[in-house]
Structures are given as C-alpha cells and as structure tokens.
Amino acid sequence: MSDLYQSDLLRLAASADGAGRLEPPRASVTLDNPLCGDRVTMDVRLEGGRITALAHETKACVVCQAAAAVIGRHAEGLDKDGLAAARAAAEAVLKGGEPPAGAWAELALFKPVAKVKSRHACLRLPFRSLEAALAADQG
Amino acid sequence: MMARGFDHALIRAQFPILEPGVHGRHLHYLDNGATAQMPKAVLDAIVRHETRHRANVKRSVHFLAEAATEAYDDARESMKAYVNAASEEEIVFTSGCTGAINLVAYSFGSLLEAGDEVVISALEHHSNIVPWHMLAKRAGVVVKAIPVTPEGRLDLDALPKVIGPRCRLVAVTHVSNVTGAETDVAAIVAAAKAVGARVLLDGAQRAPHGPIDVKALGVDFYAFSSHKMFGPNGVGVLWGKSELLARMPPFLGGGEMIARVTLEETTFAEPPRRFEAGTPPIAQAVGMAAAARWISGIDQEAAHAHLQSLTGRMLEGLEGMGGGRVRVVGPLGLQNRYPVVSFIVEGGHPHDICQLLDEEGVALRGGHHCAQPLMNAFGVTGTTRASLALYNDADDVDALITGLGRALKKLHL
Incomplete structure (x- = not known):
C-alpha cells in the first residue's frame, strides 16, 4: 500500500507530541480544512515574540496529526521568522524538494504527500494555525 | 421503450x-453521490449536438441556430416528462441544483417579509442552507431547522414546533446526501400546507434513481442537478409551479430573459425564459435530457x-x-x-x-x-x-x- 502511510509517519502521528490545551493560552486559534473537516486548535504562550509554550488539539487525518506533532516537537523557541522558515521547509517538501537539515529535517517523512494535491492542505493546517495564533497575539 | x-x-x-x-x-x-459517470448514450448526444447543431438559441434564424433551439426545446420537453410537470414552462434550466435553490432563495425570497420564516433541516446539504442564511441577512427572514433523529432521518415529531404560522417555505432534502434517508414528503407537505407554506425539495440525490412525479409529491419547487444523474456538469433543473414562477422576479439579468429594454427600464419575459439569463448551457441541457431518457428506459x-x-x-x-x-x-x-x-x-x-x-x-x-x-x-x-x-x-x-x-x-x- 501507499508510501504515504509508512510506519514512521503513522508513529509520528500517534506520538501526538504537543497535544493538549494551554490553560490559559496567550493566544488561541482554531482553523478548519473546509475540504475534509480537519480541525486544529493551536494554543500558544509567547515572550518577546518567541513561543515559550504551545499545545494543539488536532481532530484530523494522519497527515495533519503528524504535522501537528512535528510542530509540537520543534516549534518552541521560534519567533515569527523562525516559523516562516519552518513553513517554507514544509512548502519545499510539498513541491517535491528536501527539507533543510536540523530540527525540521523530519518533514522529509511528508515527501509522499507532494504527489497528492488534495492532501497538501492537511500538512499546511497546523502551520497555518500556529501562524494565525502568533498573528492573533500580535494584534 | x-x-x-x-x-x-x-x-x-x-x-x-x-x-x-x-x-x-x-x-x-x-462516489456517485458526488458525480455519477456518463453512459455512451449521453456522451454521444453531447458530441452529436456539438458537432452538428452547435449555435446559440432563440436568437438567429440560420440552420444551426434553428437546430440548436429545437434541441434545447426538446431537452426541456424531456425534463418535463422526467418530473411529470404540467408544462415545459415549469422547467427552468439552471447551472445545477445549487443554482436552482439560489434562484428560489433570491427570487421567491424577495416576496417574503422580515419576520417570515423559512424552515430547513439539520439534514441539508450546504446548498440548501447557505442561500437561506443569505436571505435571512438580506431580508430579515427567520431560518428554522427540523432536527434529525439518531438514525439520520428528519424528526417529524418536531414539525409542529418548527413549522409555525409565519412559515412561508419548507425547504428540505428529498434524499440525504449523507445518510441516504428518504424524507417522508407527505408529512412535510401536510405540515407546510396546514400553515399555508410552500415546499421545496432538494432532489439532487433522488433524481438519479428514476423519474419523479412532482404532482404526486404535492410540492411547489423541485431542484436537481444533471451530473449526479449520469449527465454532464454545469446544468440542473428547477421545476416550479407555473403560478409561483409567474409571480417571481428574475434572479440574474441579461440575454433572453427580457421582454423589452430601454435605457430607462427593463420588462421581463415570461417563465421559464425570465430565469435563464445569458446563453444557457445548451449542450449540457441536451446531455441532461439524454440522461433522463436513458434512466427512464431502464x-x-x-x-x-x-x-x-x-x-x-x-x-x-x-x-x-x-x-x-x-x-x-x-x-x-x-x-x-x-x-x-x-x-x-x-x-x-x-x-x-x-x-x-x-x-x-x-x-x-x-x-x-x-x-x-x-x-x-x-x-x-x-x-x-x-x-x-x-x-x-x-x-x-x-x-x-x-x-x-x-x-x-x-x-x-
């Protein structure tokens, strides 16, 4: 069956890293994927524009859950520019490229998603939610 | 045969x-509930039309224009037969089922007053929810909803509570696109008629499964699309009772939907032309009619x-x-x-x-x-x-x- 559903991606999704809620968050945003009903709520706390804590509640497919888990693992400490770089790495993977070495190298697990356009939004949703949470905090 | x-x-x-x-x-x-495939009879009808009769309708008098007009009129006749309408004038070609419901929401909706009620249900496709929300915002019409049972059917016990004296229209699905449940149309019609309300059925999921008898159903509007009933995309039908269509203002303007246009004002054609602004989806209507005939032949x-x-x-x-x-x-x-x-x-x-x-x-x-x-x-x-x-x-x-x-x-x- 599909290389999309490789064991490593399934394990990443099942890890649910970062799953939960922050009480109280500094900012919280819920975004939907209108195509399939995926829903991600992203809570963040920030100091000086940097993420000091985050938690996500992800009701979604394996791709979206795995993307949320990657963010849960690696997004702490990022500022707006760092998040933009992470998003750019994800976009590069969706175009069939390689992610940069380092924290976001794990995005390579999503390479099979590049061929399935209808699933791109699933990978993007947690990134979009986190971007929106940062933007919400900055007013 | x-x-x-x-x-x-x-x-x-x-x-x-x-x-x-x-x-x-x-x-x-x-995935036929989203789009059904087309049989060769439909594909052939479309290709035949586009290769032998392609022209605009109701405008020119040359050979191809006459042939295209005849094909379009024949398509309307076929759809009249498919739903057992009283006349061809009750068949409006639209862009699809969504287009048909939007037409009613805009045009019939413009006859409603603030505080009037439209009743939908929790079983509806967004195409039979959103146009009514837009009407509510535009005209102060109140939208109410019939709840569903755990089995995914309309909760008919709730009808007396939801369909009240201010209800002007009940707009519900004929067959759910999620649960497959068939609506008890007789119960809906009885509850609506008891308060003088009209009934619209969204027939998108019912139309592929054989001819429809709008007279027997006792409804006032019936909307459905071609692409779910083995026809092409981009066309659908709104059937409406002629006395209702005659009272309704146009939805979109331009093309052959006019009686006369001056720089000061426009008067409008009779239905169904009043509701078919611009060049209609001619080949699509021909294909839809071929699909209706194909289904009817089974x-x-x-x-x-x-x-x-x-x-x-x-x-x-x-x-x-x-x-x-x-x-x-x-x-x-x-x-x-x-x-x-x-x-x-x-x-x-x-x-x-x-x-x-x-x-x-x-x-x-x-x-x-x-x-x-x-x-x-x-x-x-x-x-x-x-x-x-x-x-x-x-x-x-x-x-x-x-x-x-x-x-x-x-x-x-």
Whole structure:
C-alpha cells in the first residue's frame, strides 16, 4: 500500500507530541480544512515574540496529526521568522524538494504527500494555525 | 421503450470511463453521490449536438441556430416528462441544483417579509442552507431547522414546533446526501400546507434513481442537478409551479430573459425564459435530457431491487467491522432509504480511509459532505461515504469491505 502511510509517519502521528490545551493560552486559534473537516486548535504562550509554550488539539487525518506533532516537537523557541522558515521547509517538501537539515529535517517523512494535491492542505493546517495564533497575539 | 429486467453487465458496458481502471486495478466507482459517470448514450448526444447543431438559441434564424433551439426545446420537453410537470414552462434550466435553490432563495425570497420564516433541516446539504442564511441577512427572514433523529432521518415529531404560522417555505432534502434517508414528503407537505407554506425539495440525490412525479409529491419547487444523474456538469433543473414562477422576479439579468429594454427600464419575459439569463448551457441541457431518457428506459423496479440488494450487502459488511470500530451513520434498514451509505471508523479519519481505498481502485468520498450541521448533530467532523449507481455490482461492494479491512490494519485500527 501507499508510501504515504509508512510506519514512521503513522508513529509520528500517534506520538501526538504537543497535544493538549494551554490553560490559559496567550493566544488561541482554531482553523478548519473546509475540504475534509480537519480541525486544529493551536494554543500558544509567547515572550518577546518567541513561543515559550504551545499545545494543539488536532481532530484530523494522519497527515495533519503528524504535522501537528512535528510542530509540537520543534516549534518552541521560534519567533515569527523562525516559523516562516519552518513553513517554507514544509512548502519545499510539498513541491517535491528536501527539507533543510536540523530540527525540521523530519518533514522529509511528508515527501509522499507532494504527489497528492488534495492532501497538501492537511500538512499546511497546523502551520497555518500556529501562524494565525502568533498573528492573533500580535494584534 | 423501457427494457424489462436488469442486466448489470449490459449497463456497465455502456460506461467507457469504467473500462480502463485506475492504478492498474479494476475501478470500483462508489462516489456517485458526488458525480455519477456518463453512459455512451449521453456522451454521444453531447458530441452529436456539438458537432452538428452547435449555435446559440432563440436568437438567429440560420440552420444551426434553428437546430440548436429545437434541441434545447426538446431537452426541456424531456425534463418535463422526467418530473411529470404540467408544462415545459415549469422547467427552468439552471447551472445545477445549487443554482436552482439560489434562484428560489433570491427570487421567491424577495416576496417574503422580515419576520417570515423559512424552515430547513439539520439534514441539508450546504446548498440548501447557505442561500437561506443569505436571505435571512438580506431580508430579515427567520431560518428554522427540523432536527434529525439518531438514525439520520428528519424528526417529524418536531414539525409542529418548527413549522409555525409565519412559515412561508419548507425547504428540505428529498434524499440525504449523507445518510441516504428518504424524507417522508407527505408529512412535510401536510405540515407546510396546514400553515399555508410552500415546499421545496432538494432532489439532487433522488433524481438519479428514476423519474419523479412532482404532482404526486404535492410540492411547489423541485431542484436537481444533471451530473449526479449520469449527465454532464454545469446544468440542473428547477421545476416550479407555473403560478409561483409567474409571480417571481428574475434572479440574474441579461440575454433572453427580457421582454423589452430601454435605457430607462427593463420588462421581463415570461417563465421559464425570465430565469435563464445569458446563453444557457445548451449542450449540457441536451446531455441532461439524454440522461433522463436513458434512466427512464431502464426497468425501474429491477434497478431498484439491484441497488437495494447491494445496499443491504454493504450495510451488512460494514456494520461492526474492525471489532466494532466501524459504525454506519444513518438508517441500518432498507426501508425508505437510497443507496448512499456513510460510516465512521473510530480512531480513523475519512481522508485516510479514502486514500488507502483509492489505491485499491475503490473511489469513495470522505469529509463533511457539505453537511456540517449534520456532522455536528452526529458529533463527528466527517464520515466516509460509499454511494452506488446502476453500474455497481457485488464485486464493488466486496472490494470496499475487503479494502477497508486492509486499510484498518494499515492504520493499526
């Protein structure tokens, strides 16, 4: 069956890293994927524009859950520019490229998603939610 | 002439798209609730029109324009027969079912006053929700909703509470695009007529399953699209009672929907032209009419029995799969239901199920099916849906069940 559903991606999704809620968050945003009903709520706390804590509640497919888990693992400490770089790495993977070495190298697990356009939004949703949470905090 | 009996192989052979398969496998197309495939009779009708009769309608007098006009008028005649309308003037070609409902929401809606009520239901496709919300915002009309039962049917016990004296229109689905449940139209019509309200049926999921009798249904508007009933995209029909259409102002302006235009004002044509602004979808209407004739030529009783048998096989196969993880959303019986079956997999997402089944050649739909209020009522974000058409057989159903079993294993469910 599909290389999309490789064991490593399934394990990443099942890890649910970062799953939960922050009480109280500094900012919280819920975004939907209108195509399939995926829903991600992203809570963040920030100091000086940097993420000091985050938690996500992800009701979604394996791709979206795995993307949320990657963010849960690696997004702490990022500022707006760092998040933009992470998003750019994800976009590069969706175009069939390689992610940069380092924290976001794990995005390579999503390479099979590049061929399935209808699933791109699933990978993007947690990134979009986190971007929106940062933007919400900055007013 | 209607053929007696039902030869599935003969039906399937009429659908060229099913022949080559996908991913090197036989194609098990179970996404007919979204779009059904076109038989050769429909494809040929479209090609014949576009290669022999293509021109604009109701405008020029040359040979091709006359032929195109005749083809378009014939298409209207075929659709009149398909729904048993009183006259061709009651058949409005639209861009689809959504276009038809929007036409009513705008045009019939403009006859309503602030505080008047439109009743929809929690079972509706967004196309029969959003236009009414837009009307509510525009005109102060109040939108109320009939709730659903746990089985995914309209809760008829709630009708007296929801349909009150200010109700002017009840707009509900004829067959649910999620649960396959058939609406008890007689109960809806009785409740609506008791308060003097009109009834609109969204027939998108019913129209593929044989001719409709709008007179027997006792409704006032009936909307449906071509592409779900083996016809082309981009066209649908609004049937409306002539006395109602005559009272309704136009929806869109321009083209042949006018009686006279001066720089100061416009007067409008009689229905149905009043509602067909611009160049209509001519070849699409020809194709839709060919689809209606193709469906009408099939032994309806035998076709119904074939699909009921497959639906039963699917329900039996799905319910309780995966150690009880798989649960059908909607009626479990075959009474008053059509071959649309939705299910959820505990711990599994519809998109993942659909993606894995696609690789087995099984085409399904996953998500909220443009019915988010219904998903909310069921407490889920989406379902996986298998919807059957005449060309499906037991092999298609078995491929779904077997493939789903493999998908559950792959997802460790």
